[in-house]
Amino acid sequence: REEHITLAHGAGGKATHTLIEGVFLESFRNPALEPLEDGAVIDEMAFTTDSFVVTPLFFPGGDIGDLAVNGTINDLAMCGARPRYLSAGFILEEGFPIAHLRRIAASMAAAAEAAGVHIVTGDTKVVERGKADGCYVVTAGVGTLERPTRLSAAAAQPGDAVIVSGPIGEHGITIMLARGELDIQADLTSDTAPLNELTARLLDACADGDVRCLRDATRGGVATVLNEIAEASKAAIIVNEDIIPVRPDVRGACELLGIDPLYVACEGRMIAIVAQASAEAALTALHSHPLGREAAIVGRVNDDPPGLVLLKTAFGGTRIVDMLVGDPLPRIC
Amino acid sequence: REEHITLAHGAGGKATHTLIEGVFLESFRNPALEPLEDGAVIDEMAFTTDSFVVTPLFFPGGDIGDLAVNGTINDLAMCGARPRYLSAGFILEEGFPIAHLRRIAASMAAAAEAAGVHIVTGDTKVVERGKADGCYVVTAGVGTLERPTRLSAAAAQPGDAVIVSGPIGEHGITIMLARGELDIQADLTSDTAPLNELTARLLDACADGDVRCLRDATRGGVATVLNEIAEASKAAIIVNEDIIPVRPDVRGACELLGIDPLYVACEGRMIAIVAQASAEAALTALHSHPLGREAAIVGRVNDDPPGLVLLKTAFGGTRIVDMLVGDPLPRIC
Numbered sequence A, B: 001r002e003e004h005i006t007l008a009h010g011a012g013g014k015a016t017h018t019l020i021e022g023v024f025l026e027s028f029r030n031p032a033l034e035p036l037e038d039g040a041v042i043d044e045m046a047f048t049t050d051s052f053v054v055t056p057l058f059f060p061g062g063d064i065g066d067l068a069v070n071g072t073i074n075d076l077a078m079c080g081a082r083p084r085y086l087s088a089g090f091i092l093e094e095g096f097p098i099a100h101l102r103r104i105a106a107s108m109a110a111a112a113e114a115a116g117v118h119i120v121t122g123d124t125k126v127v128e129r130g131k132a133d134g135c136y137v138v139t140a141g142v143g144t145l146e147r148p149t150r151l152s153a154a155a156a157q158p159g160d161a162v163i164v165s166g167p168i169g170e171h172g173i174t175i176m177l178a179r180g181e182l183d184i185q186a187d188l189t190s191d192t193a194p195l196n197e198l199t200a201r202l203l204d205a206c207a208d209g210d211v212r213c214l215r216d217a218t219r220g221g222v223a224t225v226l227n228e229i230a231e232a233s234k235a236a237i238i239v240n241e242d243i244i245p246v247r248p249d250v251r252g253a254c255e256l257l258g259i260d261p262l263y264v265a266c267e268g269r270m271i272a273i274v275a276q277a278s279a280e281a282a283l284t285a286l287h288s289h290p291l292g293r294e295a296a297i298v299g300r301v302n303d304d305p306p307g308l309v310l311l312k313t314a315f316g317g318t319r320i321v322d323m324l325v326g327d328p329l330p331r332i333c
């Protein structure tokens, strides 16, 4: 048993899950927290939070500000909610340039406006030099549940289609490269984006109850999300490596870094588990939106082996894909 | 115009207000944020957030965990809401002892339970050694508005009574002394406490609309809160130094430190502005609760001079009391 926090505890994979279940769920246990979904659903409301410690603060395609707004919007959208109100907490390091703070606030405002949400409350704390890394941003969000469907990772059923909404891994790789420590050239931008319109279209297009579960593939990547769903639903998930969309620049960087794109965080992609009967309608709905243009059915839910994720590899083999272990890409969000 | 963040920007006084108004309100402006109350009120709901960066993490009377839970409960209570659901975000430094995290989580759970709220969602991030100070905690909270009264700092009216719910400055001084850097002996514990029952009793005891405004006297202390109310209501506030309850140990430490207790943060005390007609009922209600046993009417709202806070001093003089300037006690919450 580990006695100190390691970077892996923040990576979103196995260590994070162990910590959350062993410490936080253990202490806070209640029916709304227990399912450990993207947000809590209480009555007709969804509620969620995320902290952002990404480095660098500004990167191709976005910055910590729109990342924080979109991230919380997405966790609300994954609950099937319409995101409405956000909070914005800042932990600032003494000496942080106010011009940077203005840029971050402006990009938060633009992201909120684009998604139709309002930042209605906030907080601002300052710590001494060397006690933060410029600026951390914490958003929480409230959304309204305006549809009858209740989504849940436990609801995946054998026969359901596994859909990914677009190419994976761009955010994580963009951040890695933006640090400038690697000698890799790639033409990439973060996929940070609000998914609330995409989820609304998807839910509208499918029969009530046919969208079983939505989950944004953030820390831990698609592999971790699929494991969460397999575990919660006690079903197997079988996906085809060949069909999972990965841009060539992401694939190339992943090869050089020795990382599997399945473990790389996205900030504007989601996994949808949809009943077979609605799978084609779901795909059509996703394709109708710019953020879902490259959506693909990448696999199926099966009854066996329960709780596991299997990958049919490009070479024709099949292997078990576990949750993320360790932390190959620290502080990407 | 300052170009970099200083500790004063986090102290809750003038610099904090300038930053919030100049950067955040400027960017995020909307009707729910604009009044800059303790939380945002939207429809029948209140929503608020606070970040906690207190050092040390454990101190006489509490720790960062119950402080974070009570702080958010109190901002909801100040909106006249019943606190219901909290989020818990953690930013952890690599190497932080998991045993400390367990203690913090346990004290959050106990504080939530004591106040009848549930921690339903959370987030856990880790940063490298030297990029945080052990553990920062960010809570957000949602409450329900179950009473017709809408509270607002702008609602204070000439003739209203100014009530303080108990002795001031214990939290801030306790934290200062807990750092062990000062050679001051005092028998003090933090006043961290959930004020939601106290506010419920107060609101029940007063005629609808007679409680004009509630505000917890956190960063910036009572002096800053009174200035916020005077400014928002364009009224004068006149308080009697003699009547403001301050424990001898707080007074003594403040003298040695050269700080006015009016600027020292509390985490379990509030200012209530109450119509004269309900002032006695309000006081009786407060006295009926352990957290309001020493509540006192300490002053009046006047029409002149608009926007200013005047203090009748113990020596019979009168002086203007401004908001907190600078940061005498950094990182007390």
Ligand SMILES: Nc1ncnc2c1ncn2[C@@H]1O[C@H](COP(=O)(O)OP(=O)(O)OP(=O)(O)O)[C@@H](O)[C@H]1O
Pocket: A012, A016, A020, A024, A025, A028, A033, A035, A036, A037, A038, A039, A049, A050, A071, A075, A218, A219, B088, B089, B090, B120, B121, B122, B123, B124
């Ligand atoms: N400190 C915590 N206290 C309580 N619950 C927590 C805490 N940290 C995480 N959780 C809960 O654990 C689950 C997983 O959290 P996680 O942050 O991994 O999800 P996410 O926000 O969807 O992913 P990401 O943070 O990568 O965007 C959620 O249900 C969340 O509410």
Ligand SMILES: Nc1ncnc2c1ncn2[C@@H]1O[C@H](COP(=O)(O)OP(=O)(O)OP(=O)(O)O)[C@@H](O)[C@H]1O
Pocket: A088, A089, A090, A120, A121, A122, A123, A124, B012, B016, B020, B024, B025, B028, B033, B035, B036, B037, B038, B039, B049, B050, B071, B075, B218, B219
């Ligand atoms: N970064 C921010 N973005 C948006 N609004 C903010 C931000 N920081 C503070 N605010 C708003 O400014 C007002 C004052 O915030 P402040 O944190 O001082 O209040 P508080 O929480 O009552 O005090 P304390 O933090 O000392 O407990 C609130 O209305 C809050 O929502």
Ligand SMILES: [Mg+2]
Pocket: A038, A074, A075, A078, A215, A216, A218
């Ligand atoms: Mg999520």
Ligand SMILES: [Mg+2]
Pocket: A050, A071, A072, A075, A218
């Ligand atoms: Mg998230």
Ligand SMILES: [Mg+2]
Pocket: A122, A123, A124, B049, B050, B051
């Ligand atoms: Mg605050």
Ligand SMILES: [Mg+2]
Pocket: B038, B074, B075, B078, B215, B216, B218
């Ligand atoms: Mg407050």
Ligand SMILES: [Mg+2]
Pocket: B050, B071, B072, B075, B218
């Ligand atoms: Mg507060």
Ligand SMILES: [Mg+2]
Pocket: A049, A050, A051, B122, B123, B124
């Ligand atoms: Mg999270």
